[in-house]
Amino acid sequence: MGESASGADAECSRLRCEIVELLSGAEMLVRALKDEGVETIFGYPGGAVLHIYDALFQQKSITHVLVRHEQAAAHMADAFSRCSGTTGVVLATSGPGATNTVTGIATAYMDSIPMVIITGQVQSDWIGDDAFQETDIVGVTRPIVKHSFMVKKTEDIPATIKKAFYIASTGRPGPVLVDIPKDLTNPAVTYEYSYPSKVKLRSYNVVSKGHSGQIKKAVDLLMAAKRPIFYTGGGVVQGNSAAELTELVRKMGFPCTNTLMGLGGFPGDDPLFVGMLGMHGTYEANMAMHHADVVMAIGARFDDRVTNHTGKFCPNAKIIHVDVDPASIAKNIPVDIPIVGPVDQVLKEMLDQLEKTEDKPDLQALEAWWKQIDAWRAYHGLRYETKPDVLKPQTVIEELYRVTNGEAIITSDVGQHQMFAAQYYKYKYPRQWINSGGLGTMGFGLPAAMGCLVAKPDKTVACVTGEGSIQMNIQELSTCLQYHFPVKIVNLNNQSLGMVRQWQDMQYQGRHSSSTYEESLPDFIKLAESYGHVGIRVTKPDQLQGAMEEAFSLKDRLVFLDISVDPTEHVYPMQIKEGSMRDMWLSKTERT
Amino acid sequence: MRRIISILMENEPGALSRVVGLFSQRGYNIETLTVAPTNDPTLSRLTLTTSGSDRTIEQITKQLNKLIEVVKLVDLSEGAHIERELMLVKLKATGAQRAEIKRTADIFRGQIVDVTSSVYTVQLAGASDKLDAFLESVGEASILEVVRSGVSGIARGDKVLAL
Ligand SMILES: Cc1ncc(C[n+]2csc(CCOP(=O)(O)OP(=O)(O)O)c2C)c(N)n1
Numbered sequence: 001m002g003e004s005a006s007g008a009d010a011e012c013s014r015l016r017c018e019i020v021e022l023l024s025g026a027e028m029l030v031r032a033l034k035d036e037g038v039e040t041i042f043g044y045p046g047g048a049v050l051h052i053y054d055a056l057f058q059q060k061s062i063t064h065v066l067v068r069h070e071q072a073a074a075h076m077a078d079a080f081s082r083c084s085g086t087t088g089v090v091l092a093t094s095g096p097g098a099t100n101t102v103t104g105i106a107t108a109y110m111d112s113i114p115m116v117i118i119t120g121q122v123q124s125d126w127i128g129d130d131a132f133q134e135t136d137i138v139g140v141t142r143p144i145v146k147h148s149f150m151v152k153k154t155e156d157i158p159a160t161i162k163k164a165f166y167i168a169s170t171g172r173p174g175p176v177l178v179d180i181p182k183d184l185t186n187p188a189v190t191y192e193y194s195y196p197s198k199v200k201l202r203s204y205n206v207v208s209k210g211h212s213g214q215i216k217k218a219v220d221l222l223m224a225a226k227r228p229i230f231y232t233g234g235g236v237v238q239g240n241s242a243a244e245l246t247e248l249v250r251k252m253g254f255p256c257t258n259t260l261m262g263l264g265g266f267p268g269d270d271p272l273f274v275g276m277l278g279m280h281g282t283y284e285a286n287m288a289m290h291h292a293d294v295v296m297a298i299g300a301r302f303d304d305r306v307t308n309h310t311g312k313f314c315p316n317a318k319i320i321h322v323d324v325d326p327a328s329i330a331k332n333i334p335v336d337i338p339i340v341g342p343v344d345q346v347l348k349e350m351l352d353q354l355e356k357t358e359d360k361p362d363l364q365a366l367e368a369w370w371k372q373i374d375a376w377r378a379y380h381g382l383r384y385e386t387k388p389d390v391l392k393p394q395t396v397i398e399e400l401y402r403v404t405n406g407e408a409i410i411t412s413d414v415g416q417h418q419m420f421a422a423q424y425y426k427y428k429y430p431r432q433w434i435n436s437g438g439l440g441t442m443g444f445g446l447p448a449a450m451g452c453l454v455a456k457p458d459k460t461v462a463c464v465t466g467e468g469s470i471q472m473n474i475q476e477l478s479t480c481l482q483y484h485f486p487v488k489i490v491n492l493n494n495q496s497l498g499m500v501r502q503w504q505d506m507q508y509q510g511r512h513s514s515s516t517y518e519e520s521l522p523d524f525i526k527l528a529e530s531y532g533h534v535g536i537r538v539t540k541p542d543q544l545q546g547a548m549e550e551a552f553s554l555k556d557r558l559v560f561l562d563i564s565v566d567p568t569e570h571v572y573p574m575q576i577k578e579g580s581m582r583d584m585w586l587s588k589t590e591r592t
Numbered sequence: 593m594r595r596i597i598s599i600l601m602e603n604e605p606g607a608l609s610r611v612v613g614l615f616s617q618r619g620y621n622i623e624t625l626t627v628a629p630t631n632d633p634t635l636s637r638l639t640l641t642t643s644g645s646d647r648t649i650e651q652i653t654k655q656l657n658k659l660i661e662v663v664k665l666v667d668l669s670e671g672a673h674i675e676r677e678l679m680l681v682k683l684k685a686t687g688a689q690r691a692e693i694k695r696t697a698d699i700f701r702g703q704i705v706d707v708t709s710s711v712y713t714v715q716l717a718g719a720s721d722k723l724d725a726f727l728e729s730v731g732e733a734s735i736l737e738v739v740r741s742g743v744s745g746i747a748r749g750d751k752v753l754a755l
């Protein structure tokens with residue numbers, strides 16, 4: 001040889017070639033994640049991923065958060081994505097490790113959240129033999145992923161990771177699973193590493209632009225509208241279009257309603273905001289939808305929790321639907337003006353067209369429309385009855401809003417507390433409200449709050465939960481201690497599976513079948529303390545303010561606020577099954 | 593209405609299960625399905641027949657298009673097309689039946705491709721309803737076994753489904 005190393009380097013840079021790095025499969029995986037910009041991954045070790053964990057141990061770029069249950073790792077990565085707008089990563093072992101992530105994957109899938117799940121698999125030549133901890137996880141997860149890969153050759157690891165991130169984060173985002181047999185990560189075998197800079201998939205093309213002609217038609221229809229409404233969903237939040245939406249809505253002066261997933265897409269404290277719509281939407285939002293003549297749906301999917309009976313949905317409205325996924329359009333409800341494209345791009349073009357048009361919205365009609373909406377707002381306005389010595393869950397959320405100046409990131413679980421958190425906290429900015437809307441996964445809230453703290457460590461993050469939901473991933477209190485996640489847990493303790501009990505009250509003559517716990521609830525204060533955290537109990541209305549203030553002043557501590565709330569409370573409004581959007585219960589005794 | 597959907601997809605393990613999985617997952621029915629690699633070995637051509645309202649078919653094609661491995665697809669029934677299905681039938685053939693079956697096979701342009709003293713095996717290609725008609729003509733009583741390939745189809749004229 002005789003040539004010095006630096007001479008080889010110079011020769012190499014003259015030829016613009018890269019210095020070849022020899023890495024094992026496990027090292028390639030970790031390096032690929034780093035090259036993808038990943039800083040934190042969430043996971044749990046086991047046999048099939050031990051080579052990968054050893055490679056993680058020997059580097060500094062990527063931090064690993066060790067959870068206490070793989071489901072929580074998936075929710076953390078999912079919430080990390082929701083909160084940061086990037087792609088969260090999960091690492092789990094084969095068999096039970098992989099199957100434990102399934103609920104988390106389904107949760108992300110239903111809400112179109114980008115996520116990459118890396119699972120170990122038994123070694124290649126054992127696949128199909130019912131080997132120890134073998135599960136066909138690609139098969140198990142097929143209906144709940146955007147795509148999945150089983151890596152066949154070690155050399156394919158970098159390119160597969162590149163594709164996984166690309167597919168997960170583009171178009172309509174979603175989870176992508178990469179299953180890697182153990183032998184492919186063997187530290188003894190090394191390969192030349194290079195990370196592809198681009199992905200080309202002939203069978204996967206992402207639309208980059210909405211059809212200008214369709215956008216023009218939409219603008220014309222909006223200008224002619226007499227009773228218009230913007231109905232916007234998670235696509236606005238995930239599609240980073242809140243600013244464009246806000247500009248458009250304000251420019252037009254139309255009312256705007258958000259879906260459960262869309263909250264924060266338009267400022268909740270803006271007078272043009274009429275609240276959430278749907279099953280537990282505000283009276284004014286549902287009434288306005290029902291009576292609208294033009295509905296502009298953006299990044300929303302006409303879910304059954306929004307439309308009520310599809311045959312009775314918005315009987316007099318022409319519908320414009322903007323969505324990045326063509327399959328979302330006209331799936332449940334026929335649409336008059338479909339626009340397929342990225343929401344931000346479509347809204348920008350719409351704003352451009354509005355600049356140029358001479359037309360003006362029909363101000364006279366709009367004034368009458370707003371008068372009507374204000375009357376609806378005045379009539380119900382999320383009123384609820386208070387009692388002197390029983391805390392109402394709604395009051396707790398109002399107090400939470402006050403104590404946090406409406407600035408906190410709020411995660412939630414699933415049940416009545418979730419609906420109260422959606423109704424009574426006014427979300428000002430996108431990615432502030434993090435909840436499992438599509439799948440409705442109890443157990444999401446706590447790990448989600450942890451994922452948010454990884455994404456935005458300087459933010460105040462509160463998890464609004466119930467004594468039912470919190471117990472579905474309570475073990476993560478231990479992870480919170482290990483990594484110092486100062487989550488504020490607001491447990492609306494109504495001593496029952498409240499939402500189930502509400503349905504049993506309303507549809508099963510109050511037969512509370514398996515929705516209460518008979519004195520078996522833990523002492524949450526002691527529980528929090530045994531995990532090394534602070535617990536504060538609130539049993540009376542006059543304790544609430546002090547307890548909240550104390551909890552949120554303990555910036556560096558996890559505080560578990562166990563708050564006894566009225567166990568008989570129901571969530572209202574509530575749409576009446578098989579009805580139209582305007583058919584609602586407004587209280588226990590009053591319906592439209 | 594019955595539709596013939598022709599799909600060009602990556603010839604990769606798992607691609608077929610995604611297509612089939614989509615149908616069961618979303619409650620669509622598959623009546624027939626055939627799949628084989630094309631002249632380009634990286635691609636498979638899959639043809640399936642299904643039925644449903646226009647809205648269902650629109651959803652089916654949109655959902656299929658979303659599958660990462662699906663490169664292109666076409667609903668052949670939207671335009672003029674040729675459809676063929678291959679059938680092999682084993683028929684009881686003794687005595688006078690032998691001549692009768694031969695005659696029927698000739699009428700349908702089928703061929704007898706295997707013979708024993710008591711059995712004829714007939715090969716028949718054509719549109720599915722022609723195969724149905726043949727089976728009806730020979731009668732349930734003489735049928736021992738039926739194998740059908742499922743429908744393959746191609747558009748008439750200049751239109752091609754290729755990369
Ligand atoms: C994993 C899971 N199992 C079951 C359900 C059905 N479910 C919806 S709300 C609810 C009750 C939740 O109780 P809790 O967390 O105490 O909230 P609350 O309604 O009392 O506020 C149940 C069981 C669900 N959404 N998720």
Ligand SMILES: [Mg+2]
Nearest residue numbers: 466467496498
């Ligand atoms: Mg409860």
